[in-house]
Amino acid sequence: MAKKQPAGKGEGAGKGPARREPSLSDLLRLAPGEAVDLSAYDARATPGGPKGKAAGKKDMAALAEPLGGLQERLYAASTAGDTRRLLLVLQGMDTSGKDGTIKHVIGLFNPAGCRIRAFKEPTHEELSHPFLWRVKRALPQSGEIGIFNRSHYEDVVVARVRGLVPHRDIRRRYGQINRFERSLADRGVSVVKVFLHISYEEQRERLLARLDNPDKHWKFSEGDLADRALWPDFHRAYETALTRCGTEASPWYLVPADRKWYRNWAISTILREHLEAMDPHYPPADFDVARAREKLRSMG
Amino acid sequence: MAKKQPAGKGEGAGKGPARREPSLSDLLRLAPGEAVDLSAYDARATPGGPKGKAAGKKDMAALAEPLGGLQERLYAASTAGDTRRLLLVLQGMDTSGKDGTIKHVIGLFNPAGCRIRAFKEPTHEELSHPFLWRVKRALPQSGEIGIFNRSHYEDVVVARVRGLVPHRDIRRRYGQINRFERSLADRGVSVVKVFLHISYEEQRERLLARLDNPDKHWKFSEGDLADRALWPDFHRAYETALTRCGTEASPWYLVPADRKWYRNWAISTILREHLEAMDPHYPPADFDVARAREKLRSMG
Numbered sequence: 001m002a003k004k005q006p007a008g009k010g011e012g013a014g015k016g017p018a019r020r021e022p023s024l025s026d027l028l029r030l031a032p033g034e035a036v037d038l039s040a041y042d043a044r045a046t047p048g049g050p051k052g053k054a055a056g057k058k059d060m061a062a063l064a065e066p067l068g069g070l071q072e073r074l075y076a077a078s079t080a081g082d083t084r085r086l087l088l089v090l091q092g093m094d095t096s097g098k099d100g101t102i103k104h105v106i107g108l109f110n111p112a113g114c115r116i117r118a119f120k121e122p123t124h125e126e127l128s129h130p131f132l133w134r135v136k137r138a139l140p141q142s143g144e145i146g147i148f149n150r151s152h153y154e155d156v157v158v159a160r161v162r163g164l165v166p167h168r169d170i171r172r173r174y175g176q177i178n179r180f181e182r183s184l185a186d187r188g189v190s191v192v193k194v195f196l197h198i199s200y201e202e203q204r205e206r207l208l209a210r211l212d213n214p215d216k217h218w219k220f221s222e223g224d225l226a227d228r229a230l231w232p233d234f235h236r237a238y239e240t241a242l243t244r245c246g247t248e249a250s251p252w253y254l255v256p257a258d259r260k261w262y263r264n265w266a267i268s269t270i271l272r273e274h275l276e277a278m279d280p281h282y283p284p285a286d287f288d289v290a291r292a293r294e295k296l297r298s299m300g
Numbered sequence: 301m302a303k304k305q306p307a308g309k310g311e312g313a314g315k316g317p318a319r320r321e322p323s324l325s326d327l328l329r330l331a332p333g334e335a336v337d338l339s340a341y342d343a344r345a346t347p348g349g350p351k352g353k354a355a356g357k358k359d360m361a362a363l364a365e366p367l368g369g370l371q372e373r374l375y376a377a378s379t380a381g382d383t384r385r386l387l388l389v390l391q392g393m394d395t396s397g398k399d400g401t402i403k404h405v406i407g408l409f410n411p412a413g414c415r416i417r418a419f420k421e422p423t424h425e426e427l428s429h430p431f432l433w434r435v436k437r438a439l440p441q442s443g444e445i446g447i448f449n450r451s452h453y454e455d456v457v458v459a460r461v462r463g464l465v466p467h468r469d470i471r472r473r474y475g476q477i478n479r480f481e482r483s484l485a486d487r488g489v490s491v492v493k494v495f496l497h498i499s500y501e502e503q504r505e506r507l508l509a510r511l512d513n514p515d516k517h518w519k520f521s522e523g524d525l526a527d528r529a530l531w532p533d534f535h536r537a538y539e540t541a542l543t544r545c546g547t548e549a550s551p552w553y554l555v556p557a558d559r560k561w562y563r564n565w566a567i568s569t570i571l572r573e574h575l576e577a578m579d580p581h582y583p584p585a586d587f588d589v590a591r592a593r594e595k596l597r598s599m600g
Binding site for chain 1: 376379380399402403406407409410411412414416418449500504507508511512514515517518519520521522525528529582583584585587589592593595596597599600
């Protein structure tokens with residue numbers, strides 16, 4: 001992922017003679033094993049992206065067709081026993097655009113094949129189980145695209161910042177998460193973990209916009225200000241989680257999210273790249289096509 | 301709903317001087333208590349609809365914004381205790397367009413607020429429960445739009461045609477369904493039951509199209525031909541269900557579905573009319589807006 005200093009490797013990409021164009025996923029992937037420092041990333045940057053908002057929206061609209069086609073093939077393959085599926089995990093500070101991503105990016109897909117789950121504060125029942133329990137129950141089925149609006153990462157971020165769980169337990173959870181995600185990869189679940197990176201200033205503008213519009217008051221709660229006051233703590237908790245749980249099997253993608261059009265385009269593109277890599281295929285007919293056609297014609 | 305003969309009441313609507321323009325829901329609603337004869341309805345008709353395909357697609361696209369706004373208000377209201385929700389029930393013969401409706405009509409909504417459930421042949425576990433059990437577990441939550449791709453009506457249609465359940469039990473189920481749907485209405489669930497009406501000829505064309513395109517073979521099964529051979533039986537079973545379970549609390553809408561553009565436009569419009577009748581409102585702030593704004597500004 002392109003950092004503020006020095007210019008990211010993405011900047012010069014494609015200039016070399018026989019160099020493979022890096023994918024956007026390559027560009028935004030946080031290198032597994034490297035310590036993450038969020039202050040090194042510009043939230044207004046648009047690495048690898050279209051020239052501006054208008055171009056971004058146009059490129060985004062053009063993604064609807066290929067994404068829909070890939071999704072249909074993924075689903076069709078599942079009807080013939082392909083158990084693969086994709087899971088998009090969205091994390092980020094309040095107002096970073098998790099809801100907007102679902103509306104605009106997941107809105108490009110056929111809703112019949114999407115399984116969306118928003119994780120709120122754990123219920124009484126959920127708290128009586130291990131923290132991964134509720135997550136395991138919300139996984140996409142074969143052929144589906146699952147979307148987690150928040151996830152098990154709340155259990156190492158919020159839980160740590162608010163001191164809901166002893167430090168020792170938090171530390172143990174990183175390993176549990178890595179083993180869990182490893183098992184998902186082994187079972188054909190392509191996990192795409194996206195951290196929506198917004199700046200402190202942008203969050204202020206977005207919260208103000210909510211306060212200034214009575215139709216958006218329902219999106220605001222006083223807890224948002226309490227969390228904002230803990231911004232540095234949240235960032236530290238996220239840095240640890242992104243560092244400890246960015247693995248080869250399940251890396252993190254850091255998407256600069258101050259510009260909504262870039263965020264939408266970037267996540268759509270990452271999903272496209274992952275679905276293309278999965279390369280699902282329509283299954284062949286499991287019946288005699290010519291005979292079926294003949295029989296159908298004979299029925300009038 | 302406009303029948304083939306005589307010209308439906310919709311045709312002359314609006315011509316009288318002080319007559320209220322009937323809504324599309326008025327036009328397509330099957331009158332509760334009246335016996336339904338499917339052969340009386342032209343599946344290629346476009347009652348109340350735009351002039352043609354191009355106009356239909358344009359009008360359809362224009363519905364995205366109002367539908368999205370209504371959905372957001374419905375969801376926002378639920379965060380302040382409004383328990384209302386909407387449930388779209390889709391029934392119809394194979395290829396009548398249930399999947400296409402979800403892709404194109406439900407695709408206009410924010411997927412985060414949609415809860416879609418496709419009912420397949422009951423599993424072993426589902427069969428061990430009363431037939432409404434699996435349906436009750438799939439209901440939309442407050443503020444959501446639920447979509448049933450097939451439903452409990454399979455349990456009085458397929459179950460009857462294939463003789464899966466004794467006649468006496470089928471007859472009892474109509475009453476059970478009516479009581480169940482009455483209870484939904486009482487609990488603030490607006491149920492919109494849509495029968496997608498296609499012609500025998502159109503089904504042949506759609507099945508042939510699936511056979512002619514290898515990318516669509518996965519959508520075809522030999523059972524489709526077996527069901528087609530039972531077309532008159534299915535129609536009789538549907539007629540009984542539409543007659544017996546078309547109630548004031550929960551009427552049926554018959555949507556002519558040979559023309560896909562009309563089907564999409566009509567269902568979108570019926571949903572819009574129902575959501576407008578529900579008239580959900582953004583809830584007022586439950587906090588001191590001025591103080592929140594001041595606090596936010598003071599945080600830098």
